[in-house]
Amino acid sequence: MRSAVNALLSWHKRFRSPDLMRKLKKMRDGPFGFFRGSYFLYAADTTKGPFRYEPLDAAGPIVGDIHSENYGTYRAVTNDLVYDINDFDDTSEGAYEHDVRRMAVSLVLAAEENHHRLGDGLNAAEACVRGWLHALRHWGQHKRADFAEIEQHYHVRELLASAEEVNRVEFLRGLATQVGPAQFSLKHDKAYRPVEPEMRARVEKALPAFLEHCLAPKNAKPQEYRLQDVAARTAGTGSLGRLRLALLLDKGNAQADWPSLRLVEWKESLDSALDVSKPVSAKGRARQVFEATSRFQLFPKRYLGYTRLQGTPVQAREIGSNDQRFSHAHFSDLERFTQAAVLFGGILARAHLLGSPGKAGPRKIPKLVGAREDAWVHGVLSFAAGYASQVQADWEELDARKGEVEKAWQAQE
Numbered sequence: 001m002r003s004a005v006n007a008l009l010s011w012h013k014r015f016r017s018p019d020l021m022r023k024l025k026k027m028r029d030g031p032f033g034f035f036r037g038s039y040f041l042y043a044a045d046t047t048k049g050p051f052r053y054e055p056l057d058a059a060g061p062i063v064g065d066i067h068s069e070n071y072g073t074y075r076a077v078t079n080d081l082v083y084d085i086n087d088f089d090d091t092s093e094g095a096y097e098h099d100v101r102r103m104a105v106s107l108v109l110a111a112e113e114n115h116h117r118l119g120d121g122l123n124a125a126e127a128c129v130r131g132w133l134h135a136l137r138h139w140g141q142h143k144r145a146d147f148a149e150i151e152q153h154y155h156v157r158e159l160l161a162s163a164e165e166v167n168r169v170e171f172l173r174g175l176a177t178q179v180g181p182a183q184f185s186l187k188h189d190k191a192y193r194p195v196e197p198e199m200r201a202r203v204e205k206a207l208p209a210f211l212e213h214c215l216a217p218k219n220a221k222p223q224e225y226r227l228q229d230v231a232a233r234t235a236g237t238g239s240l241g242r243l244r245l246a247l248l249l250d251k252g253n254a255q256a257d258w259p260s261l262r263l264v265e266w267k268e269s270l271d272s273a274l275d276v277s278k279p280v281s282a283k284g285r286a287r288q289v290f291e292a293t294s295r296f297q298l299f300p301k302r303y304l305g306y307t308r309l310q311g312t313p314v315q316a317r318e319i320g321s322n323d324q325r326f327s328h329a330h331f332s333d334l335e336r337f338t339q340a341a342v343l344f345g346g347i348l349a350r351a352h353l354l355g356s357p358g359k360a361g362p363r364k365i366p367k368l369v370g371a372r373e374d375a376w377v378h379g380v381l382s383f384a385a386g387y388a389s390q391v392q393a394d395w396e397e398l399d400a401r402k403g404e405v406e407k408a409w410q411a412q413e
Helices: 004-014 019-028 031-036 039-047 096-113 118-139 144-152 154-164 168-173 197-213 285-296 334-354 361-400 402-410
Strands: 059-062 071-075 081-085 092-095 176-180 183-186 226-233 244-250 262-268 305-309 312-318
Touching: 004 039, 004 361, 004 402, 019 031, 019 361, 019 402, 031 096, 031 361, 039 096, 039 361, 059 096, 059 285, 059 334, 081 154, 081 334, 092 096, 096 118, 096 334, 096 361, 118 334, 118 361, 144 334, 183 226, 183 244, 197 226, 197 244, 197 262, 197 305, 285 305, 285 312, 285 334, 334 361, 361 402
Parallel strands: none
Antiparallel strands: 059 092, 071 081, 176 183, 226 244, 244 262, 262 312, 305 312
């Protein structure tokens, strides 16, 4: 008999991290939080479990763990502020429909969390799916440079304007403190915790490889950066439990000051839950995630990169002052929520197209759907409603067995 809690305990047996208790709290917040934190369960359910389905005959690079809160603003390698999908931890090869169905489920759950009716959530999910199909038709034959028009959407312009107001130096002053001439350290709290000297030494050793491989803006000289401080970092929901570090860097000169500082995250890279039944860090996984992210994002994030931390592959990206997300909590207005869903579908289609340059890939999907578009969309919506109900039941099981999970995860700290 399927048990979400048993699967959760089994999946997380390898993790040794205080982040697990934070993950338990986030997953208990509601069905959407549970959905965010249990992608491995969705992957199993839809590939070999009770929610298996026969997808359209179109596969290629996919995002994997996609949902409505994996979209946001960030500072790109061009130094422009952009809006795009910003999490590719579980990227893999698979049916493009896998992403579309997961996105539809997330919108149903997000609508319910916003106290909208089930029908309203399904309407938003339908708007997203049809927005995805429309974007595939519209951009299918276009080149990469043509895809930037999504930035003209007024929701995106609004969020970009809000993110632009955040000053990087003021942002860093909230996270770090100056401890001496040209010397800075990260402030310690629940999100940033001290590390042992051995870990700092490992980071120092792995830093040159990251600086060699990272995507830096034009005229930047990343090889000159040096480590000021490092801390264990807690953030997100889905990846809680993995090794995660925050590196405070400066430009490597004796006059280091606030404007010269940069904050970068290193995160343990695991193979996608679509590809393994247990969490595994394959040797080249960080590079795979880096290369996939570079393709999927129209303008990749600044200081995106990878390295190996004493044998552990880690992916890297800048922690920026302009990082903001379209949290569904900001969309209590139903019309605004539904319009955002169309945008999500368009950006997902753009990522699919960018991920398969020069190949038919997702470009053949409109023909595969053809005159049966309504029937196909209705099938996706039926799946979304059914899986959202399963997530509700899984969350209720977690709430009923919270003491058991807490005890097991406390023993892993």
